[in-house]
Amino acid sequence: MTELTDLGVAAIRDGVAAGSFTAVEVAEAFNANVAAAQDALNAFIVATPGKAIEAAQAVDAKRARGEPLGKMGGVPIGMKDLFATAGVQTTAASHILEGFVPQYESTVSAKLWDEGAGMLGKLNLDQFAMGSSNETSYFGNVISPWKRNDGGNAALAPGGSSGGSSAAVSARLCPAATGTDTGGSIRQPAAFTGITGIKPTYGRCSRWGIVAFASSLDQAGPMARDVTDCAIMLEAMAGFDPKDSTSLDLPVPAWADNLDPDLKGKKVGIPHQYRMDGMDADVAKSWDDGIAWLKDAGAEIVDVSLPHTQYALPAYYIIAPAEASSNLARYDGVRYGLRDLPDGSGLQDMYAATRAAGFGAEVKRRILIGTYVLSAGFYDAYYTQAQKVRTLISRDFMEAFEACDVILAPTAPSAAFALGENIDDPLAMYLNDVFAVPASLAGLPAMSVPAGLNREGLPLGLQIVGRPFDEQGVLNAGLAIEQRAGFTARPDKWW
Amino acid sequence: MSVDTATVAKIAALARIKVSEDELSAMVPELNGILAWVEQLGEVDVTGVEPMTAVIPNHLRLREDAIDADPLTGGNIRDKVLANAPAAEHGFFGVPKVIE
Numbered sequence: 001m002t003e004l005t006d007l008g009v010a011a012i013r014d015g016v017a018a019g020s021f022t023a024v025e026v027a028e029a030f031n032a033n034v035a036a037a038q039d040a041l042n043a044f045i046v047a048t049p050g051k052a053i054e055a056a057q058a059v060d061a062k063r064a065r066g067e068p069l070g071k072m073g074g075v076p077i078g079m080k081d082l083f084a085t086a087g088v089q090t091t092a093a094s095h096i097l098e099g100f101v102p103q104y105e106s107t108v109s110a111k112l113w114d115e116g117a118g119m120l121g122k123l124n125l126d127q128f129a130m131g132s133s134n135e136t137s138y139f140g141n142v143i144s145p146w147k148r149n150d151g152g153n154a155a156l157a158p159g160g161s162s163g164g165s166s167a168a169v170s171a172r173l174c175p176a177a178t179g180t181d182t183g184g185s186i187r188q189p190a191a192f193t194g195i196t197g198i199k200p201t202y203g204r205c206s207r208w209g210i211v212a213f214a215s216s217l218d219q220a221g222p223m224a225r226d227v228t229d230c231a232i233m234l235e236a237m238a239g240f241d242p243k244d245s246t247s248l249d250l251p252v253p254a255w256a257d258n259l260d261p262d263l264k265g266k267k268v269g270i271p272h273q274y275r276m277d278g279m280d281a282d283v284a285k286s287w288d289d290g291i292a293w294l295k296d297a298g299a300e301i302v303d304v305s306l307p308h309t310q311y312a313l314p315a316y317y318i319i320a321p322a323e324a325s326s327n328l329a330r331y332d333g334v335r336y337g338l339r340d341l342p343d344g345s346g347l348q349d350m351y352a353a354t355r356a357a358g359f360g361a362e363v364k365r366r367i368l369i370g371t372y373v374l375s376a377g378f379y380d381a382y383y384t385q386a387q388k389v390r391t392l393i394s395r396d397f398m399e400a401f402e403a404c405d406v407i408l409a410p411t412a413p414s415a416a417f418a419l420g421e422n423i424d425d426p427l428a429m430y431l432n433d434v435f436a437v438p439a440s441l442a443g444l445p446a447m448s449v450p451a452g453l454n455r456e457g458l459p460l461g462l463q464i465v466g467r468p469f470d471e472q473g474v475l476n477a478g479l480a481i482e483q484r485a486g487f488t489a490r491p492d493k494w495w
Numbered sequence: 496m497s498v499d500t501a502t503v504a505k506i507a508a509l510a511r512i513k514v515s516e517d518e519l520s521a522m523v524p525e526l527n528g529i530l531a532w533v534e535q536l537g538e539v540d541v542t543g544v545e546p547m548t549a550v551i552p553n554h555l556r557l558r559e560d561a562i563d564a565d566p567l568t569g570g571n572i573r574d575k576v577l578a579n580a581p582a583a584e585h586g587f588f589g590v591p592k593v594i595e
Contacts, residue, residue, distance in 0.1 A: 103575040104567055202551045216550055243568060245555055314533040325510060332511075334588050336579035347593045352513035364512055368503065368522065369529060371510040378496070385536050387546030392539065394547065426525060427532055443550030468551055 004029040005172045009075050009229035010256075012175055013116075016059060016074030023056035023063075023074030027118055030076045033173045034120050037145075040495030043158075043168040045081045045139045046089055047121035052076045055118025062116075070116030071236045078168045078177035081122035082129055083109045083220075084209040088119070092211040093127045093137035096331045096338045096358025106209025107241045108178065108220050115236040120174050123164030127360045128328065129185055129213045132432040134163025135423050136362040144193060144416055145171035145491035149457030154418040156458070159189025159432075165223045166193040170491060176224035176233050180210060182217045183316050184412075184436025187448035190223055191411035191461025194450045194489060196478065197223040198230045201468050202443030203248035205234075206241030214323035215246075217316075217440050227449060227479045231256040234471065248469075255472055261480040263297040268477065269304035269404030274435060276413075282454035283410045290408050290451055290462040290481055297480035304400040304407065308392045312438040315393065317430060318373050318386035319441070325370025328363070331355060365426065394442040401467050406477045409435050411448040411461035439465045449478045450487040459489065496534070497527045 004026050007015065016023045031049040038044060059074045084090050084102035091097040105113075113119075127136040134142040134157060144158040144167055158167040162179035166189035169177050179186035181199035190197030198221045205220040212218060222233035235255055241247045270291060275284070291301055333339035333354030340353040359367070373382035400407060412432055422429040439446040445468070448461035462481055466474035498506070503522050507514045514522070563569030573586060582589035 100579050103572075103578050203553060242556070242558065243565065246549075246551075246553060248551065248553065249556075308539065311536055311539055314536050317529065318533055318536070329511075333581060334590055335576075337581070339581035341591060346591050348511070349513075350591055351511040352508075355511055356513035359512065364514075365522070365525060365529075367510050367512065368506050368526060371506045372498065372502075372526070372530075375506065375509065381496070381537075382533070384546050385539075385541065386533075387548075388541040388544045389536055389539050390547040390550075391544050392541070394550065427528060441550070 005033050007175060008225045009072065009176050009232050012075045013069070013073050016063065017069055023059040024053060026074060027052040027056035027076045030120055030174055037171055037173055037495045041143050041145060041167050041171060042140050043124055043142050043164040043171070043173060044078070044121040045091060045093065045124050048088055048119050051088070052118040052120045055113065059116050070114065071232055072112055073116030075116070075175060076118040076120045077112065078120050078123045078165055078174040079109055080125055080162055080165050080178045080180060082125060082180050082211045083178060084211070085109055085119065085122065088122060090122065090211070091139070092129070093125045093139055094358065094360065094363070095138045096354070098138070098338065100337055104209065107206035107243065108210065108237045111239065112236050117236070123168055123177055125164055126161035128211065128324070128363050129161035129180055129182055130324070130362050130366055131160040132184070132188060132429050133157035133417070133419065133422065134160040135419060136360050138360060141419055142167050143419070145495065146193060146416060146458055147491070147494065156416040157192065157419050159192035159416065161185040162189045162223060166190055166195060169193070169195045169223055169225060171495065176222055176229055178220060178237070179223045180218055180220050181440065182213050183320060183440045184433035186221045186223060187436050187446060187461065187463055188412045188432055190448040191459065192416040194459030194487065195223055196226055196230050196447065196449050197221060198234060198447035198471065198474065199445065200234060200238060200471050201248065201445045203246050204238045204471070206244040206247050208241055208243040212327040214320040215327060216323060217320060227475055227482050228256060228259060230447070231259055231475050250469065253472060255475055258472055259479050260476050261297055261483055263294060263299035263477060263480050266299045266406070267302050267404040268294045268299045269302055269400050269407045271304050271306040271309065271400065271407060271409060273306050273309040274409045280414050282415070283413060283460060286451040286460045286462060287408070287410050293481050293484035294408060294477060296484060302404050304404055306396040306400060306438065308389060308396050309438055311389050312393050312441055313430060313434050315386040315389040316437045316441060317369070318382050319390065321366040321370035322374050322383050323370070325367045325374065328367055331358060390441050393438055397442045397444060405467070406473050407465040408477070409463050409465070411435060411463040415454045415456060415458035415460055435463060444468060445471045445474045447474050447478050449481050449485070451481065451485050452487060453489055497530060498523060
């Protein structure tokens with residue numbers, strides 16, 4: 001029999017329902033993998049094996065009583081440590097929230113538990129989800145399970161900010177994990193580790209109980225091993241929530257049941273602006289492969305233009321820090337989290353000392369940028385201009401979608417890089433999200449699916465971007481690629 | 496536009512983040528690098544373009560005017576609200592003195 005930890009969401013759920021194995025057996029198997037990999041990969045900030053067993057016991061008991069087990073019945077998952085989990089420390093990988101124990105459960109995690117999922121632990125991430133390599137976590141770097149095939153032993157980045165999620169899924173520490181995506185934080189780590197991840201349309205998943213980074217961009221989504229598993233888990237996560245003012249009041253479609261890789265009659269847009277000078281040859285080839293696969297699936301390929309593509313990243317690095325500087329004002333050393341009160345100091349000194357001690361370098365950098373672009377005299381030149389450019393970027397997509405149903409592009413400009421390679425150069429790090437950020441700014445559903453390995457033996461991802469609310473079209477194109485890419489590579493176990 | 500040490504010190508004060516002289520001098524070139532890069536947005540012709548306010552068209556809802564309509568966000572949970580406070584005293588948040 002296949003090892004239980006090699007199974008994905010659908011296989012586990014169906015196996016538990018059929019009685020091929022129990023939910024407790026599955027939880028025990030994954031708990032063991034989590035514990036065995038912790039020292040080497042550092043994917044989890046806190047493991048919660050007891051929670052996983054407890055949820056599994058509840059599912060097994062329901063099965064014994066003949067009750068429905070839920071969309072995620074018996075599936076243990078990893079929870080990005082950006083989701084508030086009642087009674088379990090939630091840190092956003094920051095020092096300022098170290099020891100913070102939420103008194104309530106985020107909407108998305110609550111929905112997953114209601115559907116029968118269990119929690120293996122809280123996954124490491126870039127601090128406040130700010131980063132593309134998982135090197136800004138207060139709790140240490142996550143190490144990718146992947147290695148280059150050059151015989152070297154360089155520790156590679158699992159991507160970010162959902163780096164614990166990507167590393168854990170690809171290393172078989174969990175069959176699926178939650179991610180959040182503000183400017184590529186689900187898609188880029190999925191691409192770096194050879195897994196699948198989807199960011200739905202802005203508003204599909206409630207933001208209530210997710211530590212806020214940039215509220216007009218933040219969206220939760222699933223990260224799993226294949227498209228079907230993502231569709232199942234997204235159904236469990238999505239849905240209207242009156243507690244989030246930007247939540248979409250729409251029914252959740254049956255994405256998994258309606259998966260269809262036949263793309264006859266569909267048009268796939270290829271934005272020529274994404275084919276940038278000096279593009280990595282392996283990335284360019286994987287994109288050409290993707291075009292051929294979608295053609296083979298029956299789609300017509302059309303050229304589309306997204307003329308403001310080059311301005312997406314600079315606009316993002318005004319808008320996201322601006323929102324972050326406002327959102328992170330709540331960390332004041334008064335209501336929760338760290339307090340640093342130097343001797344004899346007053347309230348203002350306490351704020352400044354607390355925030356100096358509690359935030360990491362990248363978080364401070366973004367708060368300062370955000371404060372600057374929102375400050376009197378600069379607001380229009382930076383922030384208003386960026387929001388106008390954002391309108392143009394969104395308009396580009398809407399015009400492109402008059403000529404096509406989905407857009408195909410690479411997920412990231414390169415495969416995983418080594419830890420330390422970009423950390424001293426913020427701009428080089430930001431460029432990782434050059435292909436991911438435009439869809440974020442436009443609030444569009446977008447996913448990354450594995451396309452193959454590059455010459456170094458590292459995974460590359462292809463990105464599909466869809467019209468607002470058309471997760472189905474995105475998932476279908478993703479499935480068509482998945483079936484043709486035949487991606488079965490997995491990291492050799494060294495941990 | 497570029498920033499100097501005095502400007503960064505002012506921004507840091509506005510953001511309530513204490514920074515040392517050394518940190519300040521390290522931050523100035525970093526922030527200037529980022530600001531010089533975002534400056535390219537100035538090239539874009541935005542004549543007649545409205546700044547984005549809602550990425551997916553949506554309208555703000557009004558909730559029912561009912562007390563504790565949703566127990567998760569309702570009242571009477573003082574102890575929960577204070578549970579993570581670094582210095583909760585007598586049912587209040589404790590802060591250092593604010594009157595000089």
